[in-house]
Every structure is written in C-alpha cells, then in structure tokens.
Amino acid sequence: MTHALRLRQLEALMAVTLHGSMTRGAQELGISQPAVSRLLSDLRDVLGFNLFNRRDGRLVPTQEVRYLLPDIRRVLDMMTQISEVSQNITDKKAGHLSIACLPGFATSHLPGVVASFLRDRPGVSVTLEPDRPERILEWMVGEQYDFGITDGFEGHPAVESEHIDIRTVCVFPTGHRLSARKVIGPRDLADENLIHTRRDSTFFRDLNEAFQKTNTAINSLVESRQFTAACELVCAGVGVSVVSALDAHKYVGRGLDHRPFAPAIPHRLSLVRPTLKQPSMISLEFMEVFTESLAPYRMG
CATH class of the missing domain: 1.10.10.10 (Winged helix-like DNA-binding domain superfamily/Winged helix DNA-binding domain)
Known part of the structure; x- marks a missing residue:
C-alpha cells in the first residue's frame, strides 16, 4: 500500500x-x-x-x-x-470523576448528590475516596484526584480552593430539655456533656473561644474528628454537640433534634482541586452541582 x-x-x-x-x-x-x-x-x-x-x-x-x-x-x-x-x-453525560472527601461526607451529604448527578448520566463513573484533610491535600498536590472536599485548609500554591461557610447547630437527643430553647448558647450547655471536634481543629478553637467569652467551661466528654460520629453519639444519648447543620440535617427523625447555636460559628468547608491539572467538563459540572447543593446550609 x-x-x-x-x-x-x-x-x-x-x-x-x-x-x-x-x-x-x-x-x-x-x-x-x-x-x-x-x-x-x-x-x-x-x-x-x-x-x-x-x-x-x-x-x-x-x-x-x-x-x-x-x-x-x-x-x-x-x-x-x-x-x-x-x-x-x-453533553457531559460520560466521563470519570475522582473525588476525595472527608470521611463524614462519604456517608452523609455526598452520596445523595452523587446519586442525583449520575441519574441522568449513565456514561459517568465515579471514584470516591474518604480520608483525613492532610491526605486530601497530598492527593491534590499530586494531582491524583479531580476534586476534594475538606476543612481546615489554609492554602497551597499547587491547589485552587473555594471556601464555603456552613451554619452550625447544637444537636441533642429528641425530648431533651434543650428542645424548649429557640437558640442555644454556651451557658445553656454548662451542665451538659459535650462531644466536640479535635482540640487542634480550627472549629474547636472557635467554639472554645465562644465559651470563654461567656466564662463558661466546656464539659468535655468525647473528642471526635467527624461531625457524623458526634451525631451518632448524641443519638445514643452520650451527650450533646455543636456540629455542621449539613450533618445534623441527616439525623432529623433519627433520635436527634437541633437548634441554632449562638454566637454563629461557621464550619468552613474547602472545595479544592489541583491548580495545574486541567479539569474535565464533567468535573467542573459536578463541582458546580455540589456547590449548589450546599446552598440551604450556608451562612448568610
């Protein structure tokens, strides 16, 4: 030829x-x-x-x-x-998404968003990998995943980020005395066993500062990295907690009730992706859909 x-x-x-x-x-x-x-x-x-x-x-x-x-x-x-x-x-109906996220998201809010996204996109597949924030940062820097959902992110030259402040609420067992309150503050929790995030987290530092400003001591009982774990412990009657409204929403009707917490303390989520990795059309669309799904829980 x-x-x-x-x-x-x-x-x-x-x-x-x-x-x-x-x-x-x-x-x-x-x-x-x-x-x-x-x-x-x-x-x-x-x-x-x-x-x-x-x-x-x-x-x-x-x-x-x-x-x-x-x-x-x-x-x-x-x-x-x-x-x-x-x-x-x-048409954004085919492709592959690789998502790294906090462990709590893998079992709370994210599955519903993924399921809805895939419903009209039969040609799209997803890899979902939960891990701690430090590991998610490593993956973004190494360009191993398209998109990450993390907290406590303080910036990195190889990572682009969007920060979203989520409202927080006080959660307690259904029928608890706190259900009589419209808003709950530190003094209302003075005699309660508190389940809270790790002491080295930004969220705990903000929470502790709110208690200090009212001269109220935190009656610490359980320290947990994940809000979902805190909600499970509250449902089991172990104590009360201040968590993201996003996580609390999933437990309504499952033995848990909640009220707004004042002063307002945001749970800052960071949506991150590698700076030098060109995002696919399908990953950009998912990031937009995920961001929109957080609208009901954002502060302000």
Missing part, C-alpha cells in the same frame, strides 16, 4: 457491499454516485486488488474483500462508538 486507508473509503465499501449498488450506497452515505465510485477506485488502488464483481446486476464483494469485512465492521463500529462517547462527553 502506497497510501493510508481513509475511513470514508471503508464506509463506501460497506455501503455498496450491503446494498449491491453504487447508487443505493451513495444514497445511504448522502453523497453522489460518482463520489462513491471515486472512493472505491482510490481504495482499490490502496489495497491492490479488485473490490467487486458484477453478478446478476448486483455488485458482489470479491473473496479478498469478504476476508476483510469482519475487521472493517469492527473498525466502523468502533468509530461509531467513539463518536457516541465523544458526543456524551460534550
């Missing part, structure tokens, strides 16, 4: 093979009969053998062409599949 094969030549060969006629093959391809004839003539020159014999008024493929037909069908089928997948990618 002195010249490369062209896809249009193979399409012309298959159309004429199927219909046994240059005219009908041209109609299927939406081009003129002379154009089909020219494509097949060029293909014959490339391959070096005749493509058709005429029999009873029909064009019948030669034995050499019959030998090639299974491979030609596979090529055309593959090109059709590539075209369809490409269109799905353009």
Whole structure:
C-alpha cells in the first residue's frame, strides 16, 4: 500500500457491499454516485486488488474483500462508538470523576448528590475516596484526584480552593430539655456533656473561644474528628454537640433534634482541586452541582 486507508473509503465499501449498488450506497452515505465510485477506485488502488464483481446486476464483494469485512465492521463500529462517547462527553453525560472527601461526607451529604448527578448520566463513573484533610491535600498536590472536599485548609500554591461557610447547630437527643430553647448558647450547655471536634481543629478553637467569652467551661466528654460520629453519639444519648447543620440535617427523625447555636460559628468547608491539572467538563459540572447543593446550609 502506497497510501493510508481513509475511513470514508471503508464506509463506501460497506455501503455498496450491503446494498449491491453504487447508487443505493451513495444514497445511504448522502453523497453522489460518482463520489462513491471515486472512493472505491482510490481504495482499490490502496489495497491492490479488485473490490467487486458484477453478478446478476448486483455488485458482489470479491473473496479478498469478504476476508476483510469482519475487521472493517469492527473498525466502523468502533468509530461509531467513539463518536457516541465523544458526543456524551460534550453533553457531559460520560466521563470519570475522582473525588476525595472527608470521611463524614462519604456517608452523609455526598452520596445523595452523587446519586442525583449520575441519574441522568449513565456514561459517568465515579471514584470516591474518604480520608483525613492532610491526605486530601497530598492527593491534590499530586494531582491524583479531580476534586476534594475538606476543612481546615489554609492554602497551597499547587491547589485552587473555594471556601464555603456552613451554619452550625447544637444537636441533642429528641425530648431533651434543650428542645424548649429557640437558640442555644454556651451557658445553656454548662451542665451538659459535650462531644466536640479535635482540640487542634480550627472549629474547636472557635467554639472554645465562644465559651470563654461567656466564662463558661466546656464539659468535655468525647473528642471526635467527624461531625457524623458526634451525631451518632448524641443519638445514643452520650451527650450533646455543636456540629455542621449539613450533618445534623441527616439525623432529623433519627433520635436527634437541633437548634441554632449562638454566637454563629461557621464550619468552613474547602472545595479544592489541583491548580495545574486541567479539569474535565464533567468535573467542573459536578463541582458546580455540589456547590449548589450546599446552598440551604450556608451562612448568610
């Protein structure tokens, strides 16, 4: 072969093979009969053998062409599949998402957002990896994931971020005396066993400052990194807690009640992604959808 094969030549060969006629093959391809004839003539020159014999008024493929037909069908089928997948990618209905998140998100808010996002995108697959904030930062710097959901993020030159302040509430067991309050402050919790985040977290420092300003001591009982774990402990009657409204919402009707906490202490979420990794269209769309899902819980 002195010249490369062209896809249009193979399409012309298959159309004429199927219909046994240059005219009908041209109609299927939406081009003129002379154009089909020219494509097949060029293909014959490339391959070096005749493509058709005429029999009873029909064009019948030669034995050499019959030998090639299974491979030609596979090529055309593959090109059709590539075209369809490409269109799905353009329509944001195909692709892959890799998301790193805080462990609590993997079992609370995020699954519902992912399920809703995938419902109309059957060609999209997802990798979801929960871990601690330090590990999520490592993954973003290493460009191992498209998108991360973390907290306590203080910035990094290799990571782009968007910060979202989520309202916090006081959670307590259903029927607890605190249910009589419309708003709960530090003094209301003076005699309560408190379940709180780790002492080295920004959120605990803000919470502790609010207690100090009212000269109220924190009656610390359990220290936990995750708000979801705190909610589970509250449901079990271990104590009360101040957590993200996002996490508290998932436990309403499951033995937990909540009220706004004052002074307002935000839980700052950071949506992060690698600076130098070009985001796909599907990942940008998911980040937008996820951000919108947080609207009911944002401060202000």
